[in-house]
Amino acid sequence: MRAIRFHALGGPDVLRVEDAPEPTPKPGQVLLAVRAVGLNYADTMFTKGQYFIRPTFPAIPGMEAAGEVLAVGEGVTDVRVGDRVMALGDGAYAEQMVAPAYSVYPIPKGLSFEQAAALPVQGLTAHHVLTLSGRLAPGEKVLVHAAAGGVGTLAVQIARRLGASFVAGTVGSPAKADLVRSLGADLVVNYREDDFATQIRSAVKEGVDVVLEMLGGTDVYKRSLACLAPMGRMVVFGAATADVRGTVEPVGLMHKNLTITGYYMTPLIKRRELCAPPLAELAAAAAEGALRVIVGKTYPLADAAEAHRDLAGRASTGKLVLVVG
Structure with a gap:
């Protein structure tokens, strides 16, 4: 699969489009075909080694995405193959990612993948x-x-x-x-x-x-x-x-x-009782047009470095999103 990876700490220039092994869901995990990735300022800190979590090389940045379920690991019963979902997890800058089942949420009808990727974080x-x-x-x-x-x-x-x-x-x-x-x-x-x-x-x-x-x-x-x-x-x-x-x-x-x-x-992501109700409420409101999800700009996955420059430059508004596929 295609993924954005980096092999050393640094700014946007360390990001590379590479072939990476396809992930396999373990028990309690969900495998997604990623359609859109939400960018966060924390992603830029992660590539510099300034975030709370340090990268292990080669590393794939990204913590939230939206897409379709490709497979589920043992014990997962809340989602099925083909479901449209948004997820919080590691390695989102890729064509596929795995996420814990407790941080995978349904996308309501009427909400695009780009909008859904802008909501979880x-x-x-x-x-x-x-x-x-x-x-x-x-x-x-x-x-x-x-x-x-x-x-x-x-x-x-x-x-x-x-x-x-x-x-x-x-x-x-x-x-x-x-x-x-x-x-x-x-x-x-x-x-x-x-x-x-x-x-x-x-x-x-x-x-x-x-x-x-x-x-x-x-x-x-x-x-x-x-x-x-x-x-x-x-x-x-x-x-x-x-x-x-x-x-x-x-x-x-x-x-x-x-x-x-x-x-x-x-540390609150595992507390589904704290996350699922408000996220469902916000997603429903966005799908109905009662809440505006501001997607300031979208980029192809290969342009992740450009997106990081824009994010760091603070000229953007709303959420920046990578579109996959």
Whole structure:
């Protein structure tokens, strides 16, 4: 089968289109014919050796895909050969991949493979950071950083679906601002032109109840915390600026009873009771047109290196997807 592999750590230039052995499903696994692959910023970190999981060479990047079931391993009863599914697993940049059965989910009628490949990581992350970690209640207010990205575009919409009374987002360009407004944001701040903390406190004097933070760095943490209302929560779920050493002063949280919590999806994937219901809800809403899944750009599998350059360059909006076949 064709696959994107790399044999040494590095940027997009280490990615190669190669022939690789076809995988075989073990007990509890599902084999997919991959039709579309969702790209994640974590993929670029993985090829550089900067992700939580280190590659074993030759390595195939990618953690989410959509396609059709080719075969199932012993003990798998929830899916059948021919089913259209989306999956979380390793080695997604290939014509075939295996995934644990617990992280394989049905694609509803009306949802394309490209849309389905854009949902598992970003959809679950957006839903979880708002609900599990952010504990968003109807009527509360939310600030979404990087609101034009894969997680951000969904988080803005999900916050509205959950009853948020005010949704703000930060972006890096006027075009991205227009997109986020079209998704239902009340306030969009171009962080290249304005200080988001000043703009938030001007619009909502008491502050927001939840901040979704995935930029990283001491300065961003400080200004994000300044946006919070009493009893507010900041959810940290990434460091897109690569500044992973940002610090906060814990005693400073006491005055307004603030909370900082972290979110990391990987250990939750095995908790199907936490993942299957929200993903089914989001997929159904997307299939019905009630939720917009923003696929910013698609690429042939062979152009994975170009896709990584675009992802790292932060000029993209929504989700980038590789199309296989």
